Amino acid sequence: MPPQRPESPAMGAPEAQKAQQNASKYVLNAVDFPMPGKLSERLDYVRFRLSPDTIEFTSVESSAHSENFGDVRATWKRWKGNDGQHVGVRKRRRNLGIGKGEFSKEFTREVDLMASLSHENVEKFIGFVNEFENGKTWIVVSWEPNGNLNEFLAKKQWETPERLSLTLSQVSSIFIHVSHQSVMGISTRRRNILISSSYRAIISNFVSARVLVDPKPKTKAVSKTGDPQEKLPPTAESPSPIRAVATDTQLTVIETTSSLRWASPEVLKGSPSGLSSDIWAAGWIGWEVMTDKVPFCEYRLKIEITKKIVEGEVPSPQEHGGLSQVIGLCNLIKHCWKDSPEDRPDSTQCYNVVQWMPSIVPVEGRPASSSGLSLQKGWVHYLQGSYEDAAFLFEEGLGLARNEDDQGFRAEAYHRLGHVYYAQTKYIDAEESYGRARDIFARIGDDHGRANTLQGLGHVYRARSKYAEAENSYTGAQEIFCRVEDEMGQAIALRGLGEVYRAQSKYTEAKESYKQAQEIFVRIGDDHGRANTLQGLGHLYRTRFQHSEADKSYTEAKEIFLRIGDDHGQAITLQGLGHVYRVQSQYCEAKESFEKAQEIFDRIGDDHGRAITLQGLGHLYRARSHYREAKDSYAKAQKIFTRVGDKHGSAITLRGLGDVYCAEYKYSEAETSYTDAQAVFIQIGSDHGQAITLRGLGKLDFARSQYTAAEKAYLKARDIFSRIGDERGRALAMRGLGDVYCAQPNFTLAMASYTRAQEIFIRIGDKRAHAITLQGLGHVYYAQSKYAEAEKAYKAAQSVFIDMGNDHGQAITLRGLGNVSFAQAQYSAAEKSYRKAQGILSRIGDDRDRALVLRELGDVYRAQSNFTLAMASYTRAQEVFVRIGDKRARAITLQKLGHVHYAQSKYAEAEQSYKQAKGIFGDIPDEQACAIMSQELGHFYYTRSKYNEAEQSYKQAEEIFVRFANKQGLSITLKGLGDVYRAQLDFPKAIEYYARAEKIFALIGDQQGQATTERGLGDVYYAQPRPNFTQAIESYKKAERIFASIGDEHARAITRRRLEQINDAQFEYIEIEGSITATE
The missing domain is CATH 1.10.510.10 (Transferase(Phosphotransferase) domain 1)
Incomplete structure (x- = not known):
């Protein structure tokens, strides 16, 4: 939005054109300020003492503005022959009950004070007549023909x-x-x-x-x-x-x-x-x-x-x-x-x-349609957020300025139209208006006006992610302000540069610009500018997840706004604090801050501020998985943004709705919201908005396992961020690519993407992003069964989160460490990590992640055959997922409940749980999740020797995985079909499907799957009517080598026993074959 403090001066009074430079006009100058002394000495001012003979009264009417004495109009002649000047004479009267001495003292004090004051907003003291004995105690002041305020x-x-x-x-x-x-x-x-x-x-x-x-x-x-x-x-x-x-x-x-x-x-x-x-x-x-x-x-x-x-x-x-x-x-x-x-x-x-309010000196006889008055009336509407009314009056003022041939007002009209268009996110129109204003100001030699319009252009270029042009505009404005010695203008331009550097993740340069602006505001005593700059620093620290510094900056800004009575500034600062608390998972404090901001905006009637706060509440509810409340807040914000014409705010809200729908697995609605947001960002020319929305689309496609589309979206986002110079955005897009490659899985590309992202995060000092990327690297190692490297990555991330005081990050990393321990059957260590994570998540009130940890604890108990505790954990997690409406998590938990039922030989209940889970995935809809459940049912039927149902289920999964090019899912399904065909003694098909599965496992780098499939091939070669001992031994040995390389000693031991068995069997088989041959 436009600058919170208008940079256009009030018009109509000469000094208002350059309020900062002409601040001396508001300085009261002492004129021989009297020192204590004898009253007779203090009244003996030759230049102020007047003779009553020099005053000729022209009116006997008393002015209504005085209660203690009468004012009359008179003419004072300094010397004979002089035409004189109109003055007001106050005839001081002694009231009953006041002695002569006291009266003289009172009169002397009044003269003392008036003789000491000289200021355009204090009546001018001409002199006094002091003839107590003749009853002539008069104060002579300048005559003001327009009367008092009542009369005027x-x-x-x-x-x-x-x-x-x-x-x-x-x-x-x-x-x-x-x-x-x-x-x-x-x-x-x-x-x-x-x-x-x-x-x-x-x-x-x-x-x-x-x-x-x-x-x-x-x-x-x-x-x-x-x-x-x-x-x-x-x-x-x-x-x-x-x-x-x-x-x-x-x-x-x-x-x-x-x-x-x-x-x-x-x-x-x-x-x-x-x-x-x-x-x-x-x-x-x-x-x-x-x-x-x-x-x-x-x-x-x-x-x-x-x-x-x-x-x-x-x-x-x-x-x-x-x-x-x-x-x-x-x-x-x-x-x-x-x-x-x-x-x-x-x-x-x-x-x-x-001083910043739109004012124009009231002059009798001025036409009601003067250009200056139209512009100031328009500014009143602009400050209210009534942009259409403001634009109408600015256009009117522009037309009048043309008729009056007033180039200055014409330029100012364009300047203010630029403000309106910027507020309406009509950036192209704003750029054109600011450009015209700049050219006129340059032509008439108004450097101050030219600098102001350059600042406006800086705002537009920054909003359009044209950071190089924005930097040039702010720098140009700063140079002019420096030349004309406008320190306030310099400070505002420096603050704009800080915003540009912050948007580009140039945090050092941003901080330095804010610091320089702050020093100027402190030096000139501008509390408002100082508070706004502290807000900018708060935004900077918040972007870098330096929560304590952000909190301190916002709080200091809030205190200044409170002291100077700026409610709007207080509310904006409360919004910033709300975001700081939200990111730290301090949800109660965040909600309180947003609600306090909302109360202020309601009180002062700022609809736009209300909309932004509702947007912040939407983000908060989304973070807490309170999706209904989030959608309600976004919908209210969207309604206001539409009404006030803020397309940028509307697009951000649409993107927020897309995030909510994505979290609810309503992928169709999410895609619509993201696409609509993208269209608006393209319309208003916001490259940054487009890039962030492309990241949202990438996350959506990733959630739908549409990895090719996800990769395409992330690559587009990365390229835009690179073009506009947003290093952090580029790194985030690359981290998204790492997630996609990890899921495909293509661990080589995943590692490369995470590593490049990591380098940028380290360079720009983004600790939180650095830690999250370490988590991603941990996931890659975990997926490859490289548990030592995974643990190292997770612990490195944990250290960063602890250093930052980021509780949520610590909890998520503890889950990763728990998963590593669980995969290695280190159940006590896994349970310890999960319980620590659960404690943190309970404290910060994150219900969804707490339920996920409960589900993981259920996995630990199930692996230890403690089915009672497993059922209790899964059930509690399920209750949370049902309450918050998380269908996907609910379906996965049903799948795990099926595992518990199966382990307890409750096969009917297990089958029912699997089918319910598949049904939920179908409702979402999530075809690939349905494929996974078909895969699960295939394994269930296989173990129950229902080979036809198993084959049918696996075939359903195979068709979906092939369509979505999901190599991971396809390889597991092919291995499952190999198991089915082996059980049915269809050895050629078993070998075919195992071989296909093994090839894909090797391609994607899944060593665990590759080794298990090789062992299955060995079993088939050995189980044939005429065993192929050579192939079987080769497969077993290959499986053993892989199990050894990934540290799976348990699987390796099983494979070694198979090798020993086949060696014995081979010897016996040779002996039998020899006997048969001899007999024949």
Whole structure:
């Protein structure tokens, strides 16, 4: 999706064009800041003291914005003959009950403060008249012809971006710095906010301000997040309606006599007012600007208003039409209204949120169809995810810019259309729009605009897996930002480069780019950029399965987002944490994280975020084999993605559904989902998406034992990954090829594929993939009966998983070690490995793999003739498979239950179990699994001397295995038919089928099968009416050599006894033959 923070500046105010470079416009400059001294000395400013004779009053009407004194319009002439300038004169009146001395002191303090302030968002101080004895105590300020905020908003129906401009300038007045000092001051009523001639909101009326320089050093407190916070010491000043606090770094001006409607809960509860109280009031100013309503406008009685404030019953910003369009402002206002002062944002955080909102200075007389206004209205819709509405307004703005011949706005319109198309995954359209914007910006010499569009192009190229072009675009943007000294732009470009390197598995370069971006964001104090970069690092560590580092980065980012009040950022980070926990099989924690993210997206009305979270929950449920819930989550996500027009999200969801259907053995549905996903990825030009989906198709074909198709899919995926420079993806595709070759089996190619994949995983530092590939190598050795090498590979994988803290990987490797021990009849060792695996899987809540281990324990007990325990293990495993809907696992378990029944001579029950298993495989459907069960039934009938049924079953299996080119299955079936024909004394056919089986076993490298078949041939040669001792001895000797080479001493011993028997029989046969010949 597009950058979370828009990189297009707000338009309409000159300084907004380059917000970062012009941050100095929000700096409040001290003008001869007065030091403590005698009041007479402090008021003796020659340049500020005015003569009443220089002021000519032109109005006697008082302004409505002041309660303590009257404002009148006047003309001030600096000297005779000068035309003068319009000013506002505040005639300060002494209220009854206030002595002359106190009144003089109050007036002096006000002059002190106003003389010290110079900022475009604070009314300009012209001077003062100080003739106490004549009753002339006046404050002279600049005259603002647009009146106060109340009056200005009533003039017309202002658009949302125009109202946001007033909010921005109002909030910027509380984000002001004097070198190392921060001067905070906020009026709590709309009537005290004036609208300047340049249509900016400015603060007025400092009559009740107090300045107190406290010599005590500030103390430190610790916030809930553990960060040290400045804690201002209490003042020793006597009670006053005004309270001001200052330290060596901060001066806070606090009005405690503000109207009740703007008062914060802690003030009403008796606590002293503070900066957080001003933040509470600032939230209400934002509310008023956007809604034209005063706080609690529906209530008149003070007791009603007080109750609402104290009990925290504030309105919901999202429920107001105007505010609901600006989710960021809604969230900021809600945070300003937090009941606990510590939970409210500070002024810097407020400004960081508001400065990025789409705003345009409200100007009277501007046509409603101006290009700038259209673009900003469109940006409001864009931030809501209403991309069609946004595109319409951007197109409208583009047309108006053409008519106005405004090249700058025309370029910006193309730029923003690029954002919309990118968000809609219309990458070709986005590339075209960004390109046009770039060309116009270059033509008019706008380097900053050109750099922004280069970043947009970088996003598009990255999404389309054109990593070289993406890198060039980000690098070009970075160079321009560096030249124009835009540090924020540099940092964002570096973060984009980090994303490109991460996608290519260039983890070192990615980390370095993120680190450089992070350093810049920290230096310029951009918490939002810092948090987004920490998210990127979290993604990087997650990709590398460095879970503790990922957890740390995500958590730190989440804390920053929480502190600055960015709900959307928090939710995205919670998604990342959910994925980290899911991969570690911490399913409860993963679900909790996803659900918390979902709650936030629901609250802020972010449908797209909801869809991505639903997608994450789908992945989680799939990992837990909760397929119904997974499909439900994917379906909900798909519906939202379709509605908002996110084709990329839709394709990923389709791929997830394909994975679920594949796990359910619904191969037809899986193929449809993968094919549909692939079509979308091709449509939007996402090579990376295509390659990953091809891997999914490869897994599907592998599961269906369609090894030729699987190989083709993996090869295509490998080639795409190679072309786009994704080393990790290429290695994963090669590992998939290794799985295919191992199953065929072609152990030479399997070993080569695994080894090449292994080299890449080691080079890029992907420990988890490295360990899984070691498992694959273990499988190859195990299939070849090379148990020592298999054990070594599994133990190496186990060591990596332990080092990573990957419980699931450890459990799967323990299963492999158990299988090795079981194959060598080391049943105690096998049981020990299986039980360790079972304990881990139970702890992490992996039901499916736990059931698989139960089934393997059943195999151990069955091999030891402990049929009671075997039945119990198989039955418990079966219950799990039935519950989670795993038909394949259920059928295999029925097959093993058949073995137990057979061993107990319960032949009817055994036959029934085999047939039930075959029926389930037929329902899936899985023809090759059906063939295996036919093979199983053939062996069953053979041992029961039902040779016709055995031959029929084996022939069914042979036909399927030949059709699917399954050499492994075919060789075993041919050997079974050889057994049947030998039992029927059909020696020519027995020799024929044994010979065919032996040839295939040798071809695929199955030494165990080859040796067993050779021994069978020896038996046939020996069993013929006229034994062929030479051939029999040759077959037995060959079988013995193979058994010796693979370390199967038990089979070797049996074969040696056969050789001894045939040698004795041959001697006897020769003697008998000789006797017969002599007799004849």
